[in-house]
Amino acid sequence: MSNAGIYAREAAVRLLHAVLMEKRLLIDLVGAEDGPLVDLEPSARARAQSLAATTLRNLDRLDAVLDKYLTKKTPFALLNILRVAAAEILVDGIASHAAVDSAVTMAKRKQKTAHLKNLANAVLRKVADEGAAEFAKTAPQALPKAFVGQMKKIATKEQIAAIELAHQGGAPLDITCRDPKEAGEFAKTLGGQLMPNGSVRLQRAGQITELPGFETGSWWVQDAAASIPALALGVVEGMRVLDLCAAPGGKTMQLAATGADVTALDISQHRMRRVEANLERTGLRAKSVVTDALGWKPDAKFDAILLDAPCSATGTIRRHPDLPFAKANFDLAELLKLQRNLLAKACEWLAPGGELVFSTCSLFAAEGEGHADWLAKQEIDVVPVALDAPQLGLEPMMANAAGQIRLRPDFWADAGGMDGFFVAKFKKAS
Numbered sequence: 319m320s321n322a323g324i325y326a327r328e329a330a331v332r333l334l335h336a337v338l339m340e341k342r343l344l345i346d347l348v349g350a351e352d353g354p355l356v357d358l359e360p361s362a363r364a365r366a367q368s369l370a371a372t373t374l375r376n377l378d379r380l381d382a383v384l385d386k387y388l389t390k391k392t393p394f395a396l397l398n399i400l401r402v403a404a405a406e407i408l409v410d411g412i413a414s415h416a417a418v419d420s421a422v423t424m425a426k427r428k429q430k431t432a433h434l435k436n437l438a439n440a441v442l443r444k445v446a447d448e449g450a451a452e453f454a455k456t457a458p459q460a461l462p463k464a465f466v467g468q469m470k471k472i473a474t475k476e477q478i479a480a481i482e483l484a485h486q487g488g489a490p491l492d493i494t495c496r497d498p499k500e501a502g503e504f505a506k507t508l509g510g511q512l513m514p515n516g517s518v519r520l521q522r523a524g525q526i527t528e529l530p531g532f533e534t535g536s537w538w539v540q541d542a543a544a545s546i547p548a549l550a551l552g553v554v555e556g557m558r559v560l561d562l563c564a565a566p567g568g569k570t571m572q573l574a575a576t577g578a579d580v581t582a583l584d585i586s587q588h589r590m591r592r593v594e595a596n597l598e599r600t601g602l603r604a605k606s607v608v609t610d611a612l613g614w615k616p617d618a619k620f621d622a623i624l625l626d627a628p629c630s631a632t633g634t635i636r637r638h639p640d641l642p643f644a645k646a647n648f649d650l651a652e653l654l655k656l657q658r659n660l661l662a663k664a665c666e667w668l669a670p671g672g673e674l675v676f677s678t679c680s681l682f683a684a685e686g687e688g689h690a691d692w693l694a695k696q697e698i699d700v701v702p703v704a705l706d707a708p709q710l711g712l713e714p715m716m717a718n719a720a721g722q723i724r725l726r727p728d729f730w731a732d733a734g735g736m737d738g739f740f741v742a743k744f745k746k747a748s
């Protein structure tokens with residue numbers, strides 16, 4: 319057994335512990351200087367991340383199988399080792415002897431679990447021999463009850479079950495081409511699928527930076543659903559456009575690629591550096607402003623504004639399976655207040671006749687439809703503009719009766735789903 323294999327597995331166990339016990343997000347842990355991945359080779363880092371994500375995506379299902387063979391309450395440190403090994407055997411289909419042997423080695427190497435190495439061996443051999451049948455009977459990982467409560471206005475019970483199933487499948491890699499006319503060609507070169515909205519979808523991407531077109535900045539990674547808000551803004555060539563809450567910059571690049579005069583604003587210096595790096599790689603231009611939007615005043619009004627507001631990010635769970643564990647108890651009221659304040663500011667900064675797109679990658683009605691309802695009740699001179707789903711490469715049922723786009727992870731299920739998003743458009747009186 320290679321050391322790299324053991325290091326990756328140990329790092330996956332540590333990631334799991336940090337998400338479940340310290341309520342930290344994988345995205346923060348991966349880059350943290352004191353994080354579990356810091357000393358690993360790139361391939362071991364990738365393996366540790368993917369193993370932790372797979373385990374979290376299936377946590378209750380793995381526990382249901384392990385519970386069959388564990389008679390006593392198992393110390394958390396051992397349980398996480400067993401979960402990771404069970405994920406390798408039952409989900410990834412790794413040769414069971416490799417998964418079992420490395421779990422036993424991991425147990426031996428820790429003071430808290432060394433005396434339980436025989437238990438680990440016995441339980442995992444059972445999982446390898448009989449676990450697949452038990453695992454097949456389990457239901458997909460359920461969303462936290464608090465999340466489901468917030469989703470009831472956008473999805474039925476059956477649709478929520480379909481969303482949970484979509485989360486279990488993870489996500490393919492979608493890219494957006496700088497020149498949309500090149501998307502068909504890149505789909506062929508990369509062995510991907512051209513999606514109806516113009517994204518190119520890759521089911522197995524490998525090392526992204528090695529793919530043709532990365533070095534030349536011909537495309538960037540962006541979930542198909544995340545490309546819809548900028549498309550919904552329509553033709554903005556030559557216009558003064560504000561990308562409000564811009565980092566890491568997927569929508570900034572879409573807007574800049576159409577020939578708009580883009581100002582990208584975000585509160586986070588660190589995240590804005592990623593916007594700047596993305597612009598540099600793709601050879602696109604935008605002015606960058608790092609500030610709290612709530613305390614900012616533009617020199618002049620904008621012809622168009624895209625507000626992709628900070629939100630619960632519950633639409634991205636298929637790509638971030640740690641979110642329901644790390645952020646189950648976040649302060650929704652605080653986020654709603656921030657979103658509303660940002661929306662009011664965006665309306666104020668629109669020039670007469672200017673258009674605004676508001677979006678959130680959330681599955682909660684309060685972070686989407688609720689804000690459109692709120693705006694309609696304010697004395698703000700903007701009116702809703704109905705969006706045409708087929709014009710955006712979407713199916714008609716992806717727009718609601720009010721002409722707002724409501725995307726869910728169970729859409730395009732056969733092709734690998736999409737992130738959950740809410741997108742609505744408004745126009746200021748002339």
Ligand SMILES: C[S@@+](CC[C@H](N)C(=O)[O-])C[C@H]1O[C@@H](n2cnc3c(N)ncnc32)[C@H](O)[C@@H]1O
Nearest residue numbers: 563564565566567568569584585610611626628
């Ligand atoms: C959903 S992300 C934006 C994603 C981005 N539009 C994209 O497509 O890559 C929300 C962003 O809002 C920023 N943000 C949060 N509060 C803000 C504030 N008060 N003023 C400006 N930006 C803020 C966060 O730093 C975060 O980058």
